[in-house]
Amino acid sequence: MIESFFGSMQLExxxxxxxxxxxxxxxxxxxxxxxxxxxxxxxxxLGSQSPIDYEQHHTPA
Incomplete structure (x- = not known):
């Protein structure tokens, strides 16, 4: 998992x-x-959602 993080940071x-x-x-x-x-x-x-999207859909109004 950490290799994926550093790979993303390197490329992006x-x-x-x-x-x-x-x-x-x-x-x-x-x-x-x-x-x-x-x-x-x-x-x-999170079902391929970002944390922001997940919280918006799963937080009571």
């Missing part, structure tokens, strides 16, 4: 450009994980 983020500083890279990685990877990617355990 790290291979696309160079960053001027380590801090800039750290900020970009944090943003990618927290803004896209964790909340938006689809999970097989």
């Amino acid at each position: 983020l790290l291979d696309r450009q160079m960053w001027a500083t380590r801090q800039e890279l750290a900020n970009v990685i944090f943003e990618w994980i927290e803004a896209w990877y964790n909340p938006r990617r689809r999970h097989s355990e």
